[in-house]
Amino acid sequence: MSARGSGWATAWTTAPQRPGDGFVPNWSQERRAEVTLRQTVRVSIGGDALRIRLTHRYGTAPLRVAGLTVAACAGGAGVKPDTVRVATVDGSPTFTVPAGQDMATDHVPFPVAAFDQVTVTLYLAEPSGPLTYHAQALATAYRAAGEHLADGDGAAFTEESLSSYCLGGIEAAGAPGDGIVVFGDSLTDGTGSTPDTDRRFPDLLARRLAAVGRPHAVLNQGIGGNRVTVDSDRLGERATARFPHDVLALSGVGTVLVLAGINDIAISELAEDSPFPVLAPYTPVSAEQVVAGHRELIRQARGAGIRAVGATLLPMRGSAFSTPRSEIKRGEINAWIRDSGEYDAVVDLGRAMGHALDPVHDSGDHLHLSDAGYRALAEAVDLSALWPISRAFGDFSGRGAGIIVARDVSSRLR
Incomplete structure (x- = not known):
């Protein structure tokens, strides 16, 4: 069934894919612990608050998320420090996405306008992967060793990919x-x-x-x-x-x-x-x-x-x-x-x-x-x-x- 009429409207999305080797090199099949992923997307409508939809549709083991933040992009891997907001699920900043499923966060008070860039940062403390991904994101994803959820300058994010990972969509309230x-x-x-x-x-x-x-x-x-x-x-x-x-x-x-x-x-x-x-x-x-x-x-x-x-x-x-x-x-x-x-x-x-x-x-x-x-x-x-x-x-x-x-x-x- 369609999710129309739910009080939320999808503001950005991408189609999940099974982990694998695609047209360009990617990280989807790797198993890494203590790693932070940072990804920026541009929403096409605005709203008063956001929900982040994570996708683990093609995962084979639970995806344990040790932290997730939302922020305004400052260019490249950088974010504006005063805009960083923690996203939770059922009130907890740590949560698990079951294999084969998607999961939406609680609402995050984060007003956006149409065509704003929103940066989502995800910390995986335990070995993760394979990761559901989108092969040809045509937007740079960044990766850093260790926990860097709130880093503003982005200097720790030294690895880059043109695929996206675990991020299925962003929904806006009041849109x-x-x-x-x-x-x-x-x-x-x-x-x-x-x-x-x-x-x-x-x-x-x-x-x-x-x-x-x-x-x-x-x-x-x-x-x-x-x-x-x-x-x-x-x-x-x-x-x-x-x-x-x-x-x-x-x-x-x-x-x-x-x-x-x-x-x-x-x-x-x-x-x-x-x-x-x-x-x-x-x-x-x-x-x-x-x-x-x-x-x-x-x-x-x-x-x-x-x-x-x-x-x-x-x-x-x-x-x-x-x-x-x-x-x-x-x-x-x-x-x-x-x-x-x-x-x-x-x-x-x-x-x-x-x-x-x-x-x-x-x-x-x-x-x-x-x-x-x-x-x-x-x-x-x-x-x-x-x-x-x-x-x-x-x-x-x-x-x-x-x-x-x-x-x-x-x-x-x-």
Whole structure:
């Protein structure tokens, strides 16, 4: 069931992943004692108080937390000392997260405004790990030996990682509801954007909404390499399986924007001797299977009272995954998203970005976007698709209105 109406609204989140070796080196499989982790995130809505949601979804033993603090970021690993607040669970500053579960802290009196940076510092006194993590956080996490929960200057944090650990989300009290989850793969996760700059597609979409006076939480639930129909130890459970945890369980959510399926058809083109072993298994997937997966996501969203907005798949021409067969599948999936009327609304991002990525929008692999590309993607969304329009165009509890909205941001010259 959705956590809507709980009095809290999710202000930031990331999709948990099983510990393992991913696209970049990480600490998820290490077992370290007496270590402090410090991570900074940017919330997309404000509130009067916070709750920190820790995730131990893929843990195999209890996670014993010896201390947790929240503070305002002062840059890098530094925090503003006068803002440090201790977070507790059931009133205790030490607590245990059972294996396979998530846990929210008690409320922390910590007012924030939209787009503030919040630093969460976690001390693990006992050997911990493997740790549930998010592989491509595109934000620097810091690690220090010993207990440094309240350190202001951050000098002890000498180790760095571009993954996040144990941190599943931040909820805000007194924040506006009807948040928007962007659910998908690396194009949602932000692959190709500059780390530590918050220039992913969901980040920039949140800023667009705020700029026009319609502030909403925009929550990034992308996992690089994730597929609609195929499970992967490294790249997450299939989208239809993780949707209840990563969308429906979030507080204060009203809409989900689905941008998913390109990996199902792209990875289908790879052989067992692929130079990308992290992408295994190389399961053949048809366009019809991807469409069936999208239908299942729509069914789950509507069952929880959440609007489902579909985004057409972006171009991949010129990439390592583009073949005549994969391009045909992409066209078939996009035709269904665009024309079936099953989504409550459609943002035709595939058409907006053109038949192939404009060089200025291309990160270099002809599949993932640059900072400018993600900005163009956010600008391509007609914002009216993202808030309820059922009164004008039909009841979204049944068949979708099939409204197609997007702006063409592609170059006319190829």
